[in-house]
Amino acid sequence: xxxxxxxxxxxxxxxxxxxxxxxxxxxxVSVGTNASxxxxxxxxxxxxxxxxSRQGVGGFSLAIAPNDLTLYAIYCAVQERDKxxxxxxxxxxxxxxxxxxxxxxxxxSTFYExxxxxxxxxxxxxxxxxxxxxxKEIEKE
Amino acid sequence: xxxxxxxxxxxxxxxxxxxxxxxxxxxxVSVGTNASxxxxxxxxxxxxxxxxSRQGVGGFSLAIAPNDLTLYAIYCAVQERDKxxxxxxxxxxxxxxxxxxxxxxxxxSTFYExxxxxxxxxxxxxxxxxxxxxxKEIEKE
Numbered sequence: 708x709x710x711x712x713x714x715x716x717x718x719x720x721x722x723x724x725x726x727x728x729x730x731x732x733x734x735x736v737s738v739g740t741n742a743s744x745x746x747x748x749x750x751x752x753x754x755x756x757x758x759x760s761r762q763g764v765g766g767f768s769l770a771i772a773p774n775d776l777t778l779y780a781i782y783c784a785v786q787e788r789d790k791x792x793x794x795x796x797x798x799x800x801x802x803x804x805x806x807x808x809x810x811x812x813x814x815x816s817t818f819y820e821x822x823x824x825x826x827x828x829x830x831x832x833x834x835x836x837x838x839x840x841x842x843k844e845i846e847k848e
Numbered sequence: 849x850x851x852x853x854x855x856x857x858x859x860x861x862x863x864x865x866x867x868x869x870x871x872x873x874x875x876x877v878s879v880g881t882n883a884s885x886x887x888x889x890x891x892x893x894x895x896x897x898x899x900x901s902r903q904g905v906g907g908f909s910l911a912i913a914p915n916d917l918t919l920y921a922i923y924c925a926v927q928e929r930d931k932x933x934x935x936x937x938x939x940x941x942x943x944x945x946x947x948x949x950x951x952x953x954x955x956x957s958t959f960y961e962x963x964x965x966x967x968x969x970x971x972x973x974x975x976x977x978x979x980x981x982x983x984k985e986i987e988k989e
Contacts, residue, residue, distance in 0.1 A: 710938035713959075717941065717951050724947070737948045739940030778962065793934060793966070797851035799880030800858065805986060806865070807878045810858050813982045818854075821919065821969045825934070828965035832958070841954045845946060 711785045714738050715748055719781065719834055720841065722758060723773050728766025748785065755784025773838060779829035791826045794818045852926045855879050856889055860922065860975055861982065863899060864914050869907025889926065896925025914979060920970035932967045935959045 717738050721729055731745040738745065749767060752758045757780065758767045769776065783791060796814045801807035858879050862870055872886040879886065890908060893899045898921065899908045910917065924932060937955045942948035 710936050712935050713937045713951075713955050716955060717938065717947065720947050720951070737942050737945040738938060739942050739948065740938065778958075794853050795851050796854045797858065797879060797881065801878050801880050804878040806858065806861050806982070807880065809982050809985045810854075810861070813978060813985060814854050814857060817919075817973070817978055817981065821966060821973065824969035825962060825966035828962045832962065837954060837958055840958065841947070841950050844950050844954060 711748060711751075712782055714740065714744070715752060715781055715785045716778070716834070716837060718745065718748060718752070719757070719769065719776070720838055722767050723769055723834065723838065728761050728768070730766055751785050751787055752781075754787070755780070757781060757784050769834075773835035774833055776834040777830050778832045778834075778837075779826055781834070782829060791822055791829075793822050793825065852889060852892075853923055855881065855885070856893060856922055856926045857919070857975070857978060859886065859889060859893070860898070860910065860917070861979055863908050864910055864975065864979065869902050869909070871907055892926050892928055893922075895928070896921070898922060898925050910975075914976035915974055917975040918971050919973045919975075919978075920967055922975070923970060932963055932970075934963050934966065 718734050721734055721737055731742040731749060734749075735742045735745045749758060753760070753767075756770055757776065759770045760766075761768050771780070779791065786792070794814075796811050796818070800810045859875050862875055862878055872883040872890060875890075876883045876886045890899060894901070894908075897911055898917065900911045901907075902909050912921070920932065927933070935955075937952050937959070941951045
C-alpha cells in the first residue's frame with residue numbers, strides 16, 4: 708500500500724495551517740509514521756517545487772499558495788515521475804506473437820485516455836479545497 | 849511496478865481472439881512472464897466471473913462478451929478488492945492532532961471524487977475497444 712500521496716497531503720495541510728514552523732519529527736507524530744519517512748517525502752516535495760525550507764527558523768513553508776496547489780502537482784511530486792502515470796504496461800511482451808507485438812502501444816494509448824480523466828479531475832482539485840473540507844468537518848463537531 | 853492489470857488485458861485478448869484454447873504456458877510466452885504468474889492472474893479472473901475454464905478441452909473462455917467486458921470489471925477482478933481504489937490513506941494518523949483526527953474521512957471522500965472520474969471512464973471502455981484498436985494497428989502494418 709503506497710500512502711505517500713495521502714501522507715504528503717497530510718504534511719502539506721500541517722505546513723499550510725500551522726502557526727509555527729513544523730519539523731519532520733512533529734509532522735511524523737501527526738501522520739503516524741517516523742521522521743525519516745517524512746524527510747524523504749519533504750525532499751520529494753522540495754524537489755518538485757511544492758515547499759521550501761524556512762531559512763533560520765527551521766521547518767518548511769509552501770512554495771505555492773493552497774489555492775494554486777493542485778492534487779495533480781502533489782501526486783507528480785511524490786511519485787517523482789515526469790508524467791502522470793497510474794497503470795504500467797508489462798515490460799517483456801513477446802514480439803513473435805501478434806498480440807505481444809502490439810500490446811505496448813495499444814495499452815499505452817488506452818491507459819493514457821483513462822489516466823487523462825483522473826489527471827483532469829486532479830488538476831481542478833486544490834489543497835485549499837481539501838483544507839476547506841476539513842474545516843467544515845471540524846465545525847460540525 | 850504492478851502490471852497485473854496490463855497482463856490481464858493481454859491475457860484476455862489472447863483468450864478472446866485465439867482460435868484454439870490457450871494454456872497458461874502459452875499465454876505466459878506471449879505476455880513474457882512465467883506460467884505460475886498467469887495461473888494466479890487467471891484464478892483472479894475466474895473468481896471475478898470474467899473467464900471460465902473450458903471443460904475437457906483445457907484453456908479458458910470469456911464468461912462476458914468483449915463488448916460488455918469493461919476495463920473497470922477487469923481492474924476490479926485483478927485487484928481482488930470489493931471497490932475501485934487507486935489511492936490509499938495512511939493507516940495511523942494521530943487522533944490527538946486536529947488534522948490527524950479528520951484526515952481519514954476528508955481524504956477518503958476526496959479520493960472517492962477523483963477515483964470516480966477514472967472509474968466512470970473505465971466503465972465505458974471495453975475489451976472490444978482495445979481489440980479494435982489493436983486490429984487497426986495491425987492493418988496499418
